[in-house]
Amino acid sequence: MNRSLLSPTVLVIFGAAGDLAWRKLIPALYCLSVEGWLPEKFAIVGVDRKEMTKEEFHGHLRTGVESFCRRKLDEASWSTFASFLTQYHCGDLGHPDTFGVLAKAIDDLRQAWGGSANPVFYLATSPTLIEPIATGLGKVGLGKSIPGSRIVVEKPFGRDLASAQALNRSLTEIFEEKQIFRIDHYLGKETVQNILALRFGNAWFEPIWDRRYIDYVQITVAETIGVEQRGGYYERAGALRDMVQNHLFQLLCTVAMEPPVSFEAEEVRNKKTDVLHAVRPVPTELVHRLAVRGQYGAGWVRGEHVPAYRSEPAVSLESKMETFVALKVFLDNWRWQDVPFYLRTGKRMAQHVSQVVISLRPVPHQAFPAIAVDQWHPNRMILNIQPQESILLSFQAKRPGPTIRLSPVDLRFSYREAFKAETPEAYETLLRDVILGDSTLFMRADQVEAAWSLVDPILQVWESNPPNDFPNYSAGSWGPEAAQVLIARDGRSWFENPEDGE
Numbered sequence: 357m358n359r360s361l362l363s364p365t366v367l368v369i370f371g372a373a374g375d376l377a378w379r380k381l382i383p384a385l386y387c388l389s390v391e392g393w394l395p396e397k398f399a400i401v402g403v404d405r406k407e408m409t410k411e412e413f414h415g416h417l418r419t420g421v422e423s424f425c426r427r428k429l430d431e432a433s434w435s436t437f438a439s440f441l442t443q444y445h446c447g448d449l450g451h452p453d454t455f456g457v458l459a460k461a462i463d464d465l466r467q468a469w470g471g472s473a474n475p476v477f478y479l480a481t482s483p484t485l486i487e488p489i490a491t492g493l494g495k496v497g498l499g500k501s502i503p504g505s506r507i508v509v510e511k512p513f514g515r516d517l518a519s520a521q522a523l524n525r526s527l528t529e530i531f532e533e534k535q536i537f538r539i540d541h542y543l544g545k546e547t548v549q550n551i552l553a554l555r556f557g558n559a560w561f562e563p564i565w566d567r568r569y570i571d572y573v574q575i576t577v578a579e580t581i582g583v584e585q586r587g588g589y590y591e592r593a594g595a596l597r598d599m600v601q602n603h604l605f606q607l608l609c610t611v612a613m614e615p616p617v618s619f620e621a622e623e624v625r626n627k628k629t630d631v632l633h634a635v636r637p638v639p640t641e642l643v644h645r646l647a648v649r650g651q652y653g654a655g656w657v658r659g660e661h662v663p664a665y666r667s668e669p670a671v672s673l674e675s676k677m678e679t680f681v682a683l684k685v686f687l688d689n690w691r692w693q694d695v696p697f698y699l700r701t702g703k704r705m706a707q708h709v710s711q712v713v714i715s716l717r718p719v720p721h722q723a724f725p726a727i728a729v730d731q732w733h734p735n736r737m738i739l740n741i742q743p744q745e746s747i748l749l750s751f752q753a754k755r756p757g758p759t760i761r762l763s764p765v766d767l768r769f770s771y772r773e774a775f776k777a778e779t780p781e782a783y784e785t786l787l788r789d790v791i792l793g794d795s796t797l798f799m800r801a802d803q804v805e806a807a808w809s810l811v812d813p814i815l816q817v818w819e820s821n822p823p824n825d826f827p828n829y830s831a832g833s834w835g836p837e838a839a840q841v842l843i844a845r846d847g848r849s850w851f852e853n854p855e856d857g858e
Contacts, residue, residue, distance in 0.1 A: 363504065364397035364473040365791055366462050370449055370489055371480035372402030373416065376510070380541075381480060382417045383425035384783035389437040390427055393788050397469045401461060402444040403454065413444040426778055449485050455492040462498070474504030476790055483512055487526050494530035508537045508790055511602050512593060513799075516815060517808035524801040537790050538799040542603045542710075543610075544782030546771065547741040549797075551610045551712070552619075554739075554747065561737075562615070564716070566691045571734060574698045574713040574851055575607050578705035580657050582831070583679070587670035595681045596649070596818075599701040601811045605632065606799070607741075608685075608699065611712055612692055621796040625803065632806035634689040643817040648838045650680030651823070652704040655831030662704065662831045676822045679703045680829060682839040683814075698843055700850070704831035710741035713851040724760060731763050738851070745771040745779060 367385075369377050388394050402413055418438075421429050443461055447454035466473045475498055479486055486509055493499055493507070507527070514520030527536055542548060555562055564570070577599060583590045590598065609628035616623045638646050653664040666675050680702030686694065716735040738748040749767040754760060771779055789797055828836040834852060843850055 362395035362791065364466075364469045365395050365476055366399045366401060366465050366473050367476045367478060367791075368401045368403060368458065368462070369478045369480055370403050370485070372413070372444065373404035373406040373408065374480055376480040377402075378417065378420035379424045380781075380783045381478065381787070383421050384781055384787050385440075386421045386425055386429075386433070386437050387427050387780065387784050388788055389440065390433045393791075394440070395791065397473065398440050399442040399465050400440050401442060401458070403447060403449065403458065404444075405446065405448060407446045408444065410441075410444050414438055414441055417441065426781060449481060450488040450492065452492060452495065455496045455498070459496040459498060472504075474506070474791075474793075475502060476506045476508065478508040478790075479510060481510075483510075483514075486523060490527055490530050499530040500532050500535065504793075505531070506535050506537055506790060506793065507531050508539055510539055512597055513538055513602075513804050514808065515592075515597065517805060517812045520804050520808045524805065528801070533801060534795065536801070537795060538801075538804060539786055540602050540606055540799060541782040541786065542741075543606055543797040544785040545741055545745075546779040546785075547739065547745045548607065548610055549785075550747075550771075551739060556615055567693055567695050569716055570695055571715045571717045572696045572698065572846075572848060573611060573715070575604055575611070575700075575711075576713075576850070577603055577607075577701040577710045578707055578834075579701075579703050580705060580708045580832075582652070582662060582665065582704050583668050583671070585669060587668045590679070591671055591675060591677055594677045595679055595701055595703070596811060596815060600681050600683065600699065601807050602799075604699045604701055605807045605810070607712060608635075608697060609803075611714075612687060612697070614691070619796065621794060624796050625800050629800065629803050629806060630689075631687065632803060632810065634687040634692070635810050636686045636688050637810060638683075638685070638813055640813055640817055643814055646684045646842075647814050647818075648680075648682040648836060648842050649678035649818060649823060650702065650829045650836035650839065651675070651677065651826040652679050652702070652829055652831045653827030655704065655833065657704060657832045664827050664831070665704075666827065676826060678818070678823075680705075680835045680839070682835065682842050684842060685810075696846065698848075698850070700835065700839060702829075702835050706832055706834050706852070708743055711851075712739040712741070713737075714739075715848075715851075724762060727761070733764055736851070 369381060371377060385394070385400065408416065418434065421434070442465070445454070445457055445461070447457065462473070462475050477493060479489055481489065490507060498505060514523050555565060609631040612631045613627040614630065616627050651665050655662060665671060665679050666673050682698070682700040685697050685699065687697070714737040718734060732752065736750040738750065740746045740748070747769045750764055752762045753765045755763050786797060834850065840850070
């Protein structure tokens with residue numbers, strides 16, 4: 357990448373003294389700097405309520421790079437990167453004066469650079485501050501009046517369909533839709549992007565990627581950690597809002613979308629939105645059969661005894677909030693009609709693993725004797741997103757010996773082994789795309805609203821019918837028994853491979 361060809365950019369981080377900037381954003385930007393992906397004319401302006409000097413700001417961010425960056429910090433690279441950390445402003449993120457100071461700072465940088473620069477505003481803040489910050493930017497002329505300006509908004513984007521629609525209306529009064537980057541870090545993961553390469557860059561897979569050959573699909577995003585210090589947030593969100601409405605539905609879209617005509621941003625996003633429009637809404641009367649919720653109790657995770665969700669900081673002792681969700685959904689279209697998609701996510705699970713399992717239909721005629729196929733299982737493709745980035749093809753092969761005995765074997769592709777290189781962190785990919793103005797991996801307003809329209813009926817049923825069995829799964833397990841029942845009704849089971857977790 358020729359850095360001189362990149363447009364001058366001022367990246368303003370609201371919440372620059374917070375945890376997200378410290379753990380994720382600044383380490384990602386440091387890697388981009390080392391690898392030459394940042395413009396020659398680039399400045400990072402931090403804004404937060406916390407009082408600190410520019411030197412204290414630099415020191416704070418340096419410890420984040422040292423602790424969380426995939427690259428080891430060296431003095432020369434840090435010196436170059438620190439030159440981009442031009443300013444830190446302490447101010448109330450909802451007060452007009454803060455935005456006046458910010459507008460002048462950006463204008464000064466633009467003048468120093470010859471009169472042009474793209475201002476990018478990253479809201480690493482509480483969701484409640486999205487609207488006030490956007491409004492403040494609009495009042496000082498930092499919105500749609502500057503064609504190159506962009507605003508980056510973290511999840512959760514609203515609490516339900518109505519609030520998401522209201523937030524979209526507010527943002528589009530100040531910014532054009534093409535200037536709004538709704539970020540979901542899962543879409544920046546290499547393995548998620550490689551699902552598209554696997555499907556549309558190879559002749560092997562697309563011909564069987566439909567209802568004729570695929571029996572069912574499982575998508576699992578499991579975490580061994582609990583809510584840690586985010587109990588207050590989780591009490592307002594829960595797993596359905598926090599994970600399903602965005603992460604799992606975005607994985608579903610990537611797996612199930614139709615082939616795009618091109619990889620232009622709008623074409624790819626159109627195809628993903630089509631998937632959400634095809635998802636069959638869950639009728640109110642069937643929520644109890646198609647959706648399962650759970651909350652973890654105390655238990656053992658990797659040899660350590662951990663507390664129940666209700667014993668976590670800032671969590672109610674009688675909390676009814678779910679930390680686990682399993683869903684069964686269908687897509688009503690030609691490709692996927694009657695193929696079930698099983699989705700599950702949870703905290704304090706047995707393994708830390710994110711994966712997609714695509715299980716093929718049985719062979720149409722079983723010619724081998726029963727003794728030859730006593731270990732038979734369906735052909736599968738397993739897409740491991742984390743922690744091990746890999747793709748497995750599982751099929752039957754004859755075991756050595758004079759008799760015919762079939763056993764399952766795997767063809768395995770590992771990103772680390774194949775490319776002998778570290779994969780970039782998701783935020784590196786996404787921040788680079790924001791700087792370039794490429795919105796392919798970001799959600800559009802209609803995508804967000806389509807996802808909320810699917811989640812809303814489940815939320816309404818659950819909120820009107822509080823659970824009476826929480827906690828209903830032990831930490832360190834694979835979730836509540838009802839999740840096993842959900843899939844067992846169809847004669848299937850969740851895929852659990854102990855070798856693919858941590």
